[in-house]
Amino acid sequence: MTFSTSGGPVQALAGASLTIAPREFVSLLGPSGCGKSTLLRLVADILAPTEGRISVGGEAPVVARRRRVFGFVFQDSTLLPWRSTLQNVLLPLEIGGNARRGRADALELLELVGLRGFEAAYPWQLSGGMRQRVAIARALVTRPQVLLMDEPFGALDEITREHMNQELLRIWEATGTTILFVTHSSPEAVFLSDRVLVLGARPGRVKLELSIALPRPRDPAVKETVEFARHTAALRRALAGEVAPK
């Protein structure tokens, strides 16, 4: 994947090859500027690859996008400030043309993300963590097969983040979607994932693939185990020296 910039073309990704199984939770881990967000945007057909091929359940990303296979959660919640919580969650259905049927679904999802009772609240009335929950509910409302998350908890404080991680695992287990999760936190990646892919800096390529052999359902107490430490240490070693060039 090559971008043309004012300073000439920049190769963001090269030789990044991966396969993700249905219902799998895979994290992409790497320093900023390693192309993990680019990879996520290629999968979602927000960007088109200059080279290479992506297949989503046997379909090209553009076909999958039009079939509404994806839910996308951005780093900032990207809620529309003039819409209430419920209206924000209903947005994907409105665009798909079936908002009326989806109201019950939307309320159920707000229940799932723990925001029942906040349907009428506007984004400015919600905390950062709550906004991200709304964004997750919005991404899930189309019942996507694949949930793409671009550092969704990167802007949250650590206490909220830890709580949101647990919530996400619960939601993932309840909905059974495939999740591709971008992060630059090794503990977060280990805690959440079935598999972690470490991307090296520009151009991004897969440096390490690590299966996380920790039992599920996972509890924050798992972070105090030797196994957890061993996994994060392996990721840390792979990341060492991978500082993105400015």
Place this chain on the structure above:
Amino acid sequence: MTAAAVAPAAPRPSRRIVRRCVLPAAGILALLLAWEAYTRAFKVPDYLVPAPSLIARTLVEEWPTIRRNVGRTLVEAVGGFVLGNGFAVLLAIWFVHSPGVQRVLYPVAVAIRTVPIIAIAPILVLLLGNGYAPKVVIAALISFFPTLVNMVRGLQAVEPSALELMRVLSANRRQIFFKLRLPSSLPFLFSALKIATASSVIGAIVAEWVGSDTGLGYLIIVATFEFRTGLLYATTAVGSFLALGFFLAVVLMEKALVRWKPETPPP
């Protein structure tokens, strides 16, 4: 120190009324009293600077005349406001969807902006006659440009991630416009409309100076030439109240339509 001690306490309702209504009114009252006192103390002749009490009396005595003229100016100002802003909004929408058009027409808009309104008024009277048309066009011209600039900015002030979201949702151009660009432009649009209220009244009055037999502008000219300074001041005050009322109407409309707090408040 506790958090409660740091956070400013919510003012009681009665104090809010004092702060928001009584204090500004007291400022204006003080100004009028000082004016009245000055004209009396220094015996300023009425034809130079009439006292506020005289202006008020004139306003009451001449009200039938003023009322006949204020309606005309109001129609011209509102007509120009609707025309100028409507055209500016449509042009902004066109600009945002076709950058080529923007490149061609933006300099034209700037050129129109640079023409002094007072200079163009006689030309428009020549072209459009003595009726409503030249006044409406001048009021429209004067409110057109700020709205165009703000609306273009507002329509473009959409977060990149919001556009990516619309892409993932496979939204079409119409949906992106109505569900994203238009609502996010409203705070920008209203900050321009608020400027346009006062300027469209000014535009109508200036246009009436050039060629007219009714309207506040006409009345101002007549009062000046006949040295009826009380009437001149009274008419000016009415023009100012007209603009103020117009402004408040737009503010109310904004309150009804823009009920969220914009993340980046427009300038």
